[in-house]
Amino acid sequence: MGILEVKNVNKRFGGLQALGNVNLSVAENTVHAIIGPNGAGKSTLLNVLVGKLIPDTGSVMFDGKSVLGRAPYEINQMGISRVFQTPEIFGDLTVMENMMIPCFAKRDGAFELNPLASVGKQTDIVERAEQMLIDMKMIDKRHMHAASMSRGDKRRLEIGMCLSQQPRLLLLDEPTAGMARADTNNTIDLLKQIKAERDITIAIIEHDMHVVFSLAERITVLAQGTPLVEDTPDKIKGHPKVREAYLGESA
Amino acid sequence: MLGLDKKDTTLLIVVAVLALFAPFLLNPFPTESALAQFNAGYPDLMQRFVIFGIFAIGFNILFGLTGYLSFGHAAFLGVGSYAAVWMFKLLGYNVVPGIILSVIVAGVFALLIGFISLRRSGIYFSILTLAFAQMSFAMAYSVLTPITNGETGLQVYSSDNPLFQTATDPNVPHLFGLVMRESYTMKVGAWSFSFNNGYYLCAILMLVAFYISIRIFRSPFGLMLRAVKSNQQRMNYTGLSARPYTLAAFVISGMYAGLAGGLLASMDPLAGAERMQWTASGEVVLMTILGGAGTLIGPVLGAGFIKYFENIFSKINESTLHGWFSWLPDPIEDPLVWLLEHFIGGGWALTLGTLFMLVVIFLPGGLVEGGQRIGRLISGKSRGTEDETGKPAATSHPAE
Ligand SMILES: Nc1ncnc2c1ncn2[C@@H]1O[C@H](COP(=O)(O)OP(=O)(O)O)[C@@H](O)[C@H]1O
Ligand SMILES: [Mg+2]
Numbered sequence: 001m002g003i004l005e006v007k008n009v010n011k012r013f014g015g016l017q018a019l020g021n022v023n024l025s026v027a028e029n030t031v032h033a034i035i036g037p038n039g040a041g042k043s044t045l046l047n048v049l050v051g052k053l054i055p056d057t058g059s060v061m062f063d064g065k066s067v068l069g070r071a072p073y074e075i076n077q078m079g080i081s082r083v084f085q086t087p088e089i090f091g092d093l094t095v096m097e098n099m100m101i102p103c104f105a106k107r108d109g110a111f112e113l114n115p116l117a118s119v120g121k122q123t124d125i126v127e128r129a130e131q132m133l134i135d136m137k138m139i140d141k142r143h144m145h146a147a148s149m150s151r152g153d154k155r156r157l158e159i160g161m162c163l164s165q166q167p168r169l170l171l172l173d174e175p176t177a178g179m180a181r182a183d184t185n186n187t188i189d190l191l192k193q194i195k196a197e198r199d200i201t202i203a204i205i206e207h208d209m210h211v212v213f214s215l216a217e218r219i220t221v222l223a224q225g226t227p228l229v230e231d232t233p234d235k236i237k238g239h240p241k242v243r244e245a246y247l248g249e250s251a
Numbered sequence: 252m253l254g255l256d257k258k259d260t261t262l263l264i265v266v267a268v269l270a271l272f273a274p275f276l277l278n279p280f281p282t283e284s285a286l287a288q289f290n291a292g293y294p295d296l297m298q299r300f301v302i303f304g305i306f307a308i309g310f311n312i313l314f315g316l317t318g319y320l321s322f323g324h325a326a327f328l329g330v331g332s333y334a335a336v337w338m339f340k341l342l343g344y345n346v347v348p349g350i351i352l353s354v355i356v357a358g359v360f361a362l363l364i365g366f367i368s369l370r371r372s373g374i375y376f377s378i379l380t381l382a383f384a385q386m387s388f389a390m391a392y393s394v395l396t397p398i399t400n401g402e403t404g405l406q407v408y409s410s411d412n413p414l415f416q417t418a419t420d421p422n423v424p425h426l427f428g429l430v431m432r433e434s435y436t437m438k439v440g441a442w443s444f445s446f447n448n449g450y451y452l453c454a455i456l457m458l459v460a461f462y463i464s465i466r467i468f469r470s471p472f473g474l475m476l477r478a479v480k481s482n483q484q485r486m487n488y489t490g491l492s493a494r495p496y497t498l499a500a501f502v503i504s505g506m507y508a509g510l511a512g513g514l515l516a517s518m519d520p521l522a523g524a525e526r527m528q529w530t531a532s533g534e535v536v537l538m539t540i541l542g543g544a545g546t547l548i549g550p551v552l553g554a555g556f557i558k559y560f561e562n563i564f565s566k567i568n569e570s571t572l573h574g575w576f577s578w579l580p581d582p583i584e585d586p587l588v589w590l591l592e593h594f595i596g597g598g599w600a601l602t603l604g605t606l607f608m609l610v611v612i613f614l615p616g617g618l619v620e621g622g623q624r625i626g627r628l629i630s631g632k633s634r635g636t637e638d639e640t641g642k643p644a645a646t647s648h649p650a651e
Pocket of ligand 2: 042043
């Protein structure tokens, strides 16, 4: 049993079968990549996992519990954190404030009425957020407005915010899309380091083969909403069906 | 001090000193001088400064922090006033029960309206709150007449027989015998200063309200409210439920409005439905934006600014203008007076509208931003090239 079990998931948008009979099992403490050409249904699948979309049929179990019908914030509280295709951070707030918010969410839950407490006096949160900023090599930017940072730094901050919650499953949707090569490599290194340092399961959706083959331990190939094959990177590289459906196209 | 850092403590002390000495500060001109019309140190106006200050401070907790623009906050002000007058009618003229009940009733009412309105965001939320407030206004005039006394307005009648009102109690609002409308007048040479009981009660409550607002701004709860404004998507995917946060902010700001309404009734024991009208809701929006939404002191400045100029401009009339410009030759004086008279007296709304447009266009951060710019000019730092965060305004994000 994997930490994430997707069984017979179907999702239609009008006449379009975006997901058809998707079965997927992500083993604990692995990096699992989901690849496939544009429009294959990768983002749709991810949206099903985080509660943004409800599938027409099928089940999604995380750690033995169903996630279907739960709101995104509830699914996050179960231990799934998500990184978006374009970095979603709190642009109006400082980097430090950005980092403290997930720490509060982890400690206090989805809602806490503490209007008279003082942020500065929550030493556990301040320390945790600072430590995370040090880990992310962003501590010198702590007073900066998050919106004024470079795309690469925003991505780094977003990943740090997700990690500060100590999630059991980290979902990344094309984390290097639109990035320059150097930023892409930095992100790969960061993810490798994250994986090496802690017990975490990572599911990554990616278009960039360089990223996929640098990180993934297992790969699922999605085409037209249906998983084509699932195997190790080496096997996937040589798989004829995959070459035909996907690699051949982009090579 | 009081759980605040040094900067916030200083701000609180400055506001406290200003409020305490307002009777002096607002009456700088000798009573008989021509400039006396610019004095603002009389009880009625000073009370309105601080009461509307409370209203705007509360509104800012919702609008300034979460970005949810309510267009119906006057409903809570009105409900607060009705609640207070009912306490006078039922219990007696001591203002304490009235003020407490006005906060509670407005809070419950805000919970109800907020629960429904917050199903939507943006313009739809604004319209829902506006609709609720206008409904309350219309109902206060019609079906709710038994509670609101309709067009006449709710007031205390001699036939009411309040429960705790004894023969020796003052027959006007009072705080344990301290009559709200009474003042002590101090004459110094040509100057006259009046210290009004009601004003000081309102000012103390305004300081408490301001202090609580600072605490909210600096709390984890306040941080979450700013997160709501900044990125709700990220918030939801960070395990936080935005709705209860916004609802709590809505209720708190409704309670502030209720307190303001209760104080209005405590100064003058009369509550009318017009207090709930949309123009009153719009006014607190203007106050907050004009002063500087999302800043601590902005709403207080905005409220004072609008109430002061409303008062001054309403007092100026055509003959005052002729008096001022009589030194000009008639062909210039007459058209000038003709032009300006549209902006005075009943034309105050025109001035307010113009001012508001100018501020929104040239000073989006309101009076607070204006103050900061002046401060930077004086301290001689480079101007224009820096925005509030101190980073060059021209920085773009090359990756995007
Ligand atoms: N909300 C939606 N409504 C209608 N069609 C959608 C919606 N989201 C995605 N689709 C369609 O479903 C298919 C799969 O989309 P998506 O999951 O975004 O693909 P990928 O991320 O693999 O590029 C596409 O054809 C897309 O146009
Ligand atoms: Mg996609």
